Amino acid sequence: MHSGQLKVSHAAANGQEQILRTVTDGDVVGERAFLTGHRPNDLAVALEESRMCVFDHADLAVLLRDYPDISQRMLRTLSDRLSSVERLLAAITSSDVNARVAAYLLDLPGTMRDGAATVRLPMAKQEIAAYLGTTPETLSRRLAALSASGLIELHGRREVTILDIDALEHVATPR
Numbered sequence: 001m002h003s004g005q006l007k008v009s010h011a012a013a014n015g016q017e018q019i020l021r022t023v024t025d026g027d028v029v030g031e032r033a034f035l036t037g038h039r040p041n042d043l044a045v046a047l048e049e050s051r052m053c054v055f056d057h058a059d060l061a062v063l064l065r066d067y068p069d070i071s072q073r074m075l076r077t078l079s080d081r082l083s084s085v086e087r088l089l090a091a092i093t094s095s096d097v098n099a100r101v102a103a104y105l106l107d108l109p110g111t112m113r114d115g116a117a118t119v120r121l122p123m124a125k126q127e128i129a130a131y132l133g134t135t136p137e138t139l140s141r142r143l144a145a146l147s148a149s150g151l152i153e154l155h156g157r158r159e160v161t162i163l164d165i166d167a168l169e170h171v172a173t174p175r
Contacts, residue, residue: 001027004050005122010042019131021081022047022122024109028077034060047123087172088132100132101142102172105152105160117165121158146171 006023020042023029033040034057055063064071084107088100110119121128129139143160146152151168153161162168 001025001029002051002053004052005047006044006050007047007123007127008042008044017043017130019123019127024122028074031074031078090173097132097134097138097142098145099172100134101139101146102151102168104128104132105146105162106165106168106172110162115165117162119160119162121160125157 001023003025006029008020008023008029009017010020012018023044029044030040032038037057064074087103087107090099090103105119108119108122110117123131125139126136129136132139134142143152143154146168147154151162151164151171153163155161
């Protein structure tokens with residue numbers, strides 16, 4: 001993904017959309033299809049004007065053979081995504097919405113400055129709430145509580161500054 005933003009989702013058995021993740025600048029999508037040879041069964045929808053680089057399967061195989069560094073970066077990306085999913089799964093199975101919200105914030109890409117990380121919420125709160133298995137109202141209350149406790153600062157509708165990463169990690173860790 002060169003620029004823009006995609007929402008990757010899957011249709012659940014009951015027909016409901018289950019948001020899997022968002023894709024932003026520098027992210028990769030479709031690696032499972034490349035590695036397994038199976039067609040993807042997820043839906044990718046542009047959330048804003050986006051620019052992507054698309055490879056034919058055979059061309060990508062040649063590129064990876066000729067430039068093994070690309071393969072290593074793909075593996076690192078998949079490893080990071082797996083770690084993120086494992087953290088979210090642990091938070092979801094704990095049934096603690098605070099843990100889910102904290103884990104989600106920690107896994108968003110952000111910029112570090114003076115020991116704080118600023119992240120941008122990639123989707124509307126309604127979609128984030130659905131992704132986290134909660135309601136938009138509960139998500140807003142949890143964000144407000146994290147803000148009141150001094151762990152985060154909210155800036156407008158989409159920007160969040162994580163003021164205390166270690167404390168937020170503690171919240172994200174199910175007990």
